[in-house]
Amino acid sequence: MVADRKRGRPNLRTDLPGPAHLSSRTRVSRVEAAPSDALVMHEVTRSFGGVDALRGLTWRARAGEVTCVLGPNGAGKTTSVEIATGLQRPDGGTVRVLGSDPWGADAEHRARVGVMLQDGGLPQSVRPMALLRHLARFWARPADVDALAARLGIDDFAGTTIRRLSGGQRQRVALAAALVGRPEVAFLDEPTAGLDPHSRREVHAIVRETAAAGTATVVTTHSFDEAERLADHVVVIAAGRAVASGTLAEVAGDDGLESVYFALTEEARR
């Protein structure tokens, strides 16, 4: 774990002002693709009408690591996850997931990628276990559905349709749906938002185990505590750009992740 955390190369960008330790580490300029990179985004742009959601976003995520993506509301995290999963087409830049362009990627590629989106996207009239069993049939080597459901406490509400579930229960089903195919890359958009402490702890354990099994596991979060617990690699996005990227130690420096985050994101607003 410690060795993993030390493995990352910092992305340096030294032409930006800011707190002293940040000028010597972690500023993002370009990403050189390495064999272990499951995701590479380079200078990605995406606008919606007059809103520039992504303004040259550059970051990467590696196999076997948890990459935590932090950033204020509206920074572009969900947009970048939706582009990485082929749900949106970027206006410019380069995106590669497992070596392919996710926009228009074939079913074989999509089967290697798991995604949990914020709004769930789950069918409403189905019961959770029926959904997970159905999804498991699409994959050659699915996870053990019963074991996954038990760990996430899904068997407690197995007889309830998804429409009737609480937000946190639906969240757990969405996570199970993202991981049941044992994907090579998993994008988890705020997987613990609204979860109770027990569920959050279990989700953290599952996320770490997923990465340990080799999956490039991308987690967006607003929680510094979560990033500090989970991340091998941290990316901070602000105003559509990655303003820092590196191992937790590289990004947090001596000041700590929270204080670095505020310095970077406030600077990006100016």
Ligand SMILES: Nc1ncnc2c1ncn2[C@@H]1O[C@H](COP(=O)(O)OP(=O)(O)OP(=O)(O)O)[C@@H](O)[C@H]1O
């Ligand atoms: N379909 C859309 N139409 C118009 N604007 C959009 C659309 N999708 C995203 N945006 C805008 O793009 C920007 C980035 O949004 P995005 O959802 O990616 O941010 P985020 O970092 O995920 O935010 P949050 O932390 O609140 O989830 C925001 O200003 C948002 O309003």
